[in-house]
Amino acid sequence: MERHSTLYFTDGKRTVDFILVYRKSWLVNPDKISKFEKFVDNLKTGGFVLESGHFTVDPDFVFIKIHAPDDLIVIYANLCDVDLASRSMAYRPIVKPPPHFMATPLTDPDEHGGIYERAPESISGQAPTTITSAEKGLIIYKILTRMKYGSNLKEYGLTRLCKEKIICDYFILHEGSYEWTESGSLTDRQLLAKYWGNFKCWYKAQPMFLIEKYYGPEYAFYFAWMEHYIKMLIIPAILSIFILIYGISVTFSDWNVRSKEICQSEQIMCPKCHYLKCKFERLKSTCMMAYITSLFDNRMSIMFSVFVSLWSTVFMEYWQRRQAELQLQWNVKDLPYDTVTRPEYVTKARKVRYLKNSNIEYHYIPLVDKCVSYTVTTTTILLMLTLVLAAVLGVMIYRITVNVILLRRSEDKIIVNNRHIIASVTGACISATFIIIFKKLFDKLSFWLTEIENHRTQYEFDNAYILKGYGLAFVNNYAAVIYIAFFKGKFFTHPGDMGKWEEFGGLGSDICDANGCIVDLSIQLITIMVFKAFMSHGLQNFIPVLRKKFSHYKLKVNRETNLTFYEEEFFKPNTGHYFLIEEYQDMVIQYGFVVFFVAGFPLAPLLAFINNIFEVRTDASKITKSFRRPICNKVTGIGAWFGILQAITYVGVVFNAFVIAFTSMFVELEVYTHTKHRLETGFYNFTISAYNISDFVFARKHVDLLGHKLCFYPGMRYPPNHPEKYQLTPDYWFVLTMRFVAIVIFEHLVIFVKGILAYAIPDVPENVVGELARKRESTRLS
Known part of the structure; x- marks a missing residue:
């Protein structure tokens, strides 16, 4: 039998529009049997045509095929406020x-x-001339979620049937x-x-009209946003290449005075640990790090961060315009607000009130119960955030420990000289692994906590779930990067301060080298972005295949088994209601990496661009080939993600300002060249301070061996022969003041220009404004 024939009933004429699956072994008591039979009878009474079929490999599973005639769909579409594309007179x-x-x-x-x-x-x-299969699936699903199956008012809908183990699955067919x-x-x-x-079509435009027709506006808006994001990334990605080329040209030119001074310096740097075998090193041992720093820490990177901050505003403004066009094109501009009460809310809302002057009752949750649920939610989230911060702390201690072990025990000069990079890369890989593990945990936790809050409508529930999920993901993904960018080395005082080594596993002594923390930040970002991309694409491609094979193994299906088309679909993973939320979250987190830290890692837009080209085709391939067909949902845009993206564009200005002021060497260099010296010669002597080696109790035996009485460390403190030795100098306070001045200037200037751009770019294109005005006028006249 042809598989396409199983898209129809046995008469070969009526299409299979929806599938229900139940297990005969689950219907073991009269109560379940009665509920199941009443649900089926109500479906037949409602005009649906049903046909049953046993599973080829396991007769315990029974498939109920549902067909809805077109005239019935039209009636139910009006009841469910679904505007059928074939009957809509909207302007396209x-x-x-x-x-x-x-x-x-x-x-x-x-x-x-x-x-x-x-x-x-x-x-x-x-516009389609007939009712599409996606519309049929959506309307049938809406009806089934409201269909009664018991005498109790709360006994209705597919969700409860599944929870009571009366129905085990449902889906629509490709x-x-x-x-x-x-x-x-x-x-x-x-x-x-x-x-x-x-993947052969990676550079081709997406057929948005067909995506919307087949998957509905919810999926179409996601892929339209992805397309817009990729297009807008082209210019920043190209510019990031030019920034890298500029960095390379500066790094290996005569202008790079700073790196040459480091590579030629004979100054002895103080040990970064407090053990007997910790070694004194010359400043020139960080020669390679100095050259790598020059690639990213330069004036063009600062200008690029300004550009990206302004680009993010243009990105959001033009997405609003694109969204307005698509709303009109897909006829969802005036989509009514979802006020339908969730079945789960009714189940838990045991209290009942009556509307004033009527006998209409509605369920509600008392204020005390709400307070308890929100207390549980807040406490759990705080505990999870503490767990993430503990993981970040552990990774930082790991980096310090690896640095010390390689320095004390390794005899290989290449390893010793590059121990900082080894510790940073391996630490970043561990951070990325933690991020992936915590993501799975936090996705489930966010859903559970949102269920505890028990929001009345699905719209409120989804928004609460999105905000919780993104809040936890924000800390999970950015905590380690924020530590490196803004906190690493800020608690360090001077060598010999044993208190800083003993607190939190030596975290207080965790400092960047004389070149600053830009290299550490870049390593962290590139490792996380690349590691997550490889893991994401790998998991997305292989997990559906593995799940299908496991299902085949579990039910003893082999290659010779002749399965019908809907049985094959039954084995495929379900996209579920929150499939797109996870996809959005990954992309919005990536957008944050691009916008937040571009001042420290200008290649972020390029990596995002390359990843997204593969991401959009991976997502398209898996929902078309590897997953069940999702139920079409009508939405007006990207929902709560729009507000989150807007917030990111402004937070990104603050983050970049702090990266420029506190992570890079930009402010110190400007202060030095304008107040101390017009050239960069001697800049590193301005940023490091002297320490008396004899003040190291454990290092006194090294004095004669080294032939030096002083070692140096990053910081602006008085020398050991000064009355206020090791105390902060006026230069430190002046530079600190200039850092905050730079932050204020950067923020106010960029936000001012962002405001002008947002005002200058209309949110809605003129053709859309004109068409909406025409529709309002025709409505008024009619």
């Missing part, structure tokens, strides 16, 4: 085709081509196989698999 603007090299038969159709003739309605881009055929009509799934969910 003409979409301009992309450039020829980016076009496919879907985005720039040839009406006389063979592909067009095999799927004219799908490729034309015009439109047949995604495998390409050379003859006959083509399905939307085949077209999307070949021209969208295919």
